Structures are given as structure tokens and as C-alpha cells.
Amino acid sequence: MRLKISLLKEPKHQELVSCVGWTTAEELYSCSDDHQIVKWNLLTSETSQIVKLPEDIYPIDLHWFPKSLGIKKQTQAESFVLTSSDGKFHLISKLGRVEKSVEAHCGAVLAGRWNYEGTALVTVGEDGQIKIWSKTGMLRSTLAQQGTPVYSVAWGPDSEKVLYTAGKQLIIKPLQPSARVLQWKAHDGIILKVDWNSVNDLILSAGEDCKYKVWDSYGRLLYSSQPHEHPITSAAWAPGGELFAVGSFHTLRLCDKTGWSYALEKPNTGSIFNIAWSLDGTQIAGACGNGHVVFAHVVEQRWEWKNFQVTLTKRRTMQVRNVLNDAVDLLEFRDRVIKASLNYAHLVVSTSLQCYVFSTKNWNTPLIFDLKEGTVSLIQQAERHFLLVDGGGIYLYSYEGRFISSPKFPGMRTDILNAQTVSLSDDTIAIKDKADEKIIFLFEASTGKPLGDGKLLSHKNEILEIALDQKGLTNDRKIAFIDKNRDLYITSVKRFGKEEQIIKLGTMVHTLAWSDTCNILCGLQDTRLTVWYYPNTVYVDRDILPKTLYERDASEFSKNPHIVSFVGNQVTIRRADGSLIHVSISPYPAILHEYVSSSKWEDAVRLCRFVKEQTMWACLAAMSVANRDMTTAEIAYAAIGEIDKVQYINSIKNLPSKESKMAHVLMFSGNIQEAEIVLLQAGLVYQAIQININLYNWERALELAVKYKTHVDTVLAYRQKFLETFGKQETNKRYLQYAEGLEIDWEKIKAKIEMEITRERERSSNSQSSKGVGVKY
DSSP: OEEEEEOOSSOSOSSOEEEEEEEETTEEEEEETTSEEEEEETTTTEEEEEEEOOTTOOEEEEEEOOOEETTEEOTTTTEEEEEETTSEEEEEETTSOEEEEEEOOSSOEEEEEEOTTSSEEEEEETTSEEEEEETTSOEEEEEEEOSSOOOOEEEOTTSSEEEEEETTEEEEEESSTTSOOEEEEOOSSOEEEEEEOTTTOOEEEEETTSOEEEEOTTSOEEEEOOOOSSOOOEEEEOTTSSEEEEEEBTEEEEEETTSOEEEEEOOSOSBEEEEEEOTTSSEEEEEETTSOEEEEEEEOOEEEETTEEEEEEETTEEEEEETTTTEEEEEEOSSOEEEEEEETTEEEEEESSEEEEEETTEEEEEEEEEOSSSOEEEEEEOSSEEEEEETTEEEEEETTSOEEEOOOOTTOOGGGOOTTTEEEOSSEEEEEOSSSTTEEEEEETTTOSBSTTSOOEEOSSOEEEEEEOOSSOGGGOEEEEEETTOOEEEEESOOOSSOOOOEEEESSOOEEEEOSSSSOEEEEOSSEEEEESOTTHHHHOGGGGGGGEEEEEOGGGOSSOEEEEEETTEEEEEOTTSOEEEEEOOSHHHHHHHHHHTTOHHHHHHHHHHHOOHHHHHHHHHHHHHTTBHHHHHHHHHHTTOHHHHHHHHHHHTOSSHHHHHHHHHHHTTOHHHHHHHHHHTTOHHHHHHHHHHTTOHHHHHHHHHHTTOOHHHHHHHHHHHHHHTTOOOOOHHHHHHHTTOOOOHHHHHHHHHHHHHHHHHHHHHTSSSOOOOOBO
């Protein structure tokens, strides 16, 4: 990725340009010390003077009123705030009419910023004051006051906090008076610029110490650049939060959100005092000290999938290269390319007006349809369909271009959704809510309606990243997520009635990805790369989960690596310095997944015998129990030395009825409640009581015996035997109540139990022909 710079031969302004701001992706306004506001049209390459300000107004900062919020269009998108050196800020219309001038600070007003909703304006000045204003310019409050000038200010993503500079310090102050203020020393020189991105929640700062730095919202340093030759005078996040740009003297740099540099350009601009990104995140404009406005277009982005590499060579041209045969195709577009995604044998490209869908089998005839709103901010792909996110909503399309659904939820803000907070599979859409970060919304892909009974997935901590598995049946669909403690959890997305278990898979996980070919999960833990070959093991037999993992040392990936993709058996990881590392994992677990999904159990056993790896046998053991194939489970458990489990599986074989076998398989997986329900539904009350006795669940055993008016004496007898073994006296009031005046006759009890077993055998032989739940042996 690099920047394609365009600079006019002669500057349009006579003095230094102090600030710039985009109205659309093709129109920019610039303000200069020559008192002119100039409009630039990039389509026609024309410039026109909008207004000449009075001689005493020297503009310092410009910010356009937020254009749209979610689905509701704002009516006031046609105006901007301009701060100036005379202590005022001015609300100016798009046509250049000064609607209102407000006395705001003693000395220059150094910065002014609208919040994301456009309901409030913050200004900072040389007098060290931070003031909050209504959108009509009425003073609401003076948020803070200090002895040094405040050079830059930014709103927090939720518009509840304000970040501002104080010399070498950065301060985050909430609007609530009682809330805690966060302050830390950020630079060794005065901080000149800050920006806070609403999508990734990261902070960017630039200072006179010639460095730029990236911080999280808690003030922890994530990246610090090497010192440049000159102070960093400007810095700005791209709207999507994946990139940022910094400007200095004769310097413009494009960087990844983790800090490493994509491109360094040295245009003849003097110092770049202000940087603004276009709304679609494809262009940068810089306000230059020598009167120029520099434009830079982001080109040479690359997308890779298997043997295909796609490169954006120009604004409207892509090059596709097949590395197997070196075939090259050129894709021409009518409009500027904004976003693209290459996955599942399809390339999806959104331009400013249309969406193109290419198949990797045929690059010549794309499917084209018009977009509802121009600026697509995110494209997510699954095998059957893809998702587009723009300023108006979330839209799901098939690869044939057919509109499928558009999920909606209360308070939806599409401008802050990214690849970590939206996940797509063939049947499910998962979206992390920004208003309450402990909640995940789940939707049916085909209808866009809430999944199951409409219950939300709720977690005890804030969730950072979510990912749906891609293969298998809809009913078995799982979602993995990382919370703010960096713990990795997995749970089922089907939520009917009973609360689904959320189970922890690992700790200190920084990034995760599901394979696109089978349900294998990989994640980067503290010092190692971990691959969960069969994450569903946690639902089947948690004891053998460690045996189903593959781990390798991650020190070669350096600090803060990130998983880019997991295609087939290849994991692509990006290191903190921007370099890509490809890690291959064993292909055998994927083959095992394939055999099991096709119920080829003999082939699965043969494969494990060929590979001779404990992880494979452990995966097969869990898979066979999950699919109720106990013969294969017995072989697999024997191979990993779990003799107690082999014996238990053998004991299940001798049970007289299908229902009993099914219940004991469920117990094997730890689903005791479900096992009990299966037995009670089949009318096997004694067996349901017996499993509770075997588990020393005495309260429940007596409850069932009393409820069904049978085997109360059996429960009391086993309880008495249990207490005698430990030399204890009965203290439970319920047991004392029912034991009163009851003689325990073991001969009678044994006869009753024998009768129950005989009755179960007879029932089983009578219902052999009828359809039942299968447990294979």
C-alpha cells in the first residue's frame, strides 16, 4: 500500500493553509491565513473562492457538522465550525455565509470539534480552557481549565469523554463531573495533535519531540515511532480505523493502526498543519505551510486468497494475478474503488456507486448492482453470501447479486462496525453492540430476524472480538469471542429457552480466527500459537481438551502479532513491524473433520492409525461421543489411555434400552439434566432416580421418588447405606420425615430393582421396530 501524491504547480493560497475538511469524497474546503475559504472539486479539478473572511480573522481549525448518524439523515450537514485567532468560533454555511460568531476564549481558539451525533461542540484555546457548546453556539459548560494552551482536542467514541492536550500530558475527562479523570505523560515535547478513533477506540498523538504514538483508551502505549527530523504537526485516523496518516515538514506518512509504516512520501509542502481523510477513507488532504493543499490517494492495496493476488493499481483499476500460471487480468471500474474483499472464490468490490462480484473462475463477467448508499465501510464474506455495511445499514447479498436481508437492532450505529465486531456464517450474522459491549446480537441470515427466541447473547465482561464458525449444521453453530480480560470463550448461537453455556477455552488470547474449510479455531495466546482442532470437545469431554490442542512457540511473531486469515491449513499472521508470516498446521485434523461429517467412522479410525498422533485420537474420541458413535469412541479412548472411560462405555453397551444408553452417553458428556429428562420422558423413573443416587445427588433423588410415588424406600435405603459407610447420622429434615416408621428390607428392594430392569428389557424388545434415538455400537 502506498500514497499517490498530487500537488498543483502553483499554490491557490497566498499564505500558509491552516485547515482542510471534506464535504463529500470529491469536494474539499481549505482555509488559509490569506483569509480565503476555497472549495476544491476533485472531479473537475476546479477551485473556487467561497468567501473572503474579514482581515482580523485568521482561521486555525475547521470541522464539518456530522453528515449522517445511522439511518436518520441530519438536516444541518451543510455547515462547519471555524475557529480563529481572535478568540471566536464561527458557524459557517456551505455557501460561505457566517451564521454566527461566538466569543469563546481569551486568545486564539486552537481547535473545535463536533461530537459524533452533532449535538455538542468542544473548543479549546490559548487560555487553557475546554468549553462545551450546544449546536447553536450556546455555552453549556467549561469542562476544565489549566495554565497552558490546549493545542488539540478529540471526542471519545461514545461522546461521553473528551481527550485534550496539556503540554506533554494527555488528559481524558468525562463530561460527568464525578467521573475519574485519566492523565498521563505522553511525549517529551509539547503535544500538537491528538485524534481518537470511534471504531477501534485507539488514540493517536503527535508532538514536538518528533514522534507519533498510538495509545489505547486506558492510556497504555501500543506504539511509539522513531524520532523524525522535524516535529509532527498533524495526525489523523482514517474513518474505518485501520489506517492513520501523520504529517511533518516535507513529510506525509501512511501507517497501519498498530503503528508500522506503509508509505513515506516527501512532497514539497513545508509543514503539513492539518490532515483530513475523505469520508470513504481512500484519500487524504493536507494543509501545507507553503500555501499548497496536498492530495494523496491510497493505492496498491493487496488482497490474497489461495493462489490469487489482487492489487489496486490505480483509483479505478485492479490487477489480478494467478501465481500458479502467472496469468494476469486487469479489472477496470467506472468509479473509484472504495472497499474490496477476496474470499471463498469470490472478489467483492464496492465503488462509490456500485458493487461488483467476480468469481475466481471467470474475471471477465462480473455481476454488478447499484448501491443504496455510496460509502461501504465493511465487506464480510461467507461461503454462500456476503455482507455490506454502509452509513444507512447492514445488507446481505448472495453472490448472484440477490438482496437477502437487512438486520436491524435498536441504537444501531453502522459507522463504528468493523471486522472484529461483525461476523458472518452461512446461516447466522453476529454483531457486537457498541452501546452495551457485553451483548452480541444474533440474526438469521436468510430473514434478518433475531435468532431463536430473540434472546441476546450476554456476557459478564465487555467483549472485544467475535467470530462465528463456518462449517457444520445450523443447530451446531458456535461463536467464539475474546473479552476485555483477554479470555477466549465459546458458546452455541442457538438460544431456545434454556440458557446456553458459555465455556472458557483459553486465557490471554489476543487474536483469533476460524478455518474456512472446517471448524478448527486458532488463536495467539501469550507466548504461543494455539490451535483448537476440535473446540466442541468442551461440550463433550472437557478432560481431554488439552490433548486436542496444537501449540507452538510464538516468539518469532514478535510483540502484538495479529491473525490475518486462516485458509485451509495455513494461518497468516502479521507481525508488529508489518511483515507477514505463514504458518502451516497439520492437514490431518481437517481430513478427520471431513470423514466425521460424512459419518465415515472406519476411514476416520484408519486415518488416526496411520498418523499415530495423540491429538488425532483425542479429537476422534470427542467427535464420536458428540455423534453418539460409541464403538469408535471406545477405540479412540483406548488409544489415548483413558481406561476408566473405556470401561464406562463398555458398561453402557450392556444397558437394556436405547433410552438408558442415550441417557448415559449424555451423562458421559456431563449433561446430567438432559440425561434425566430423556429417562423421565421414556417413563424410566427408577433409572432417573438411580443416576441421581449414583451421583450422590440425594435431594433430587428423593424429590423424584416422592413426585412419582415410587422407590422412596430404595432412596432411603441407599442413603442409609451411604451414611453408615462414613459413620454419620442423618440430619436432612426431609429424609428424617420420610424415614419415620419405615422398615428397610433390602431383599424387597433388590426384588423391586430386578423387576424394573426386567420391565425395561421387555419394553426395549417390544419397541425394537419403532423409531428411536440412535446410539451406534
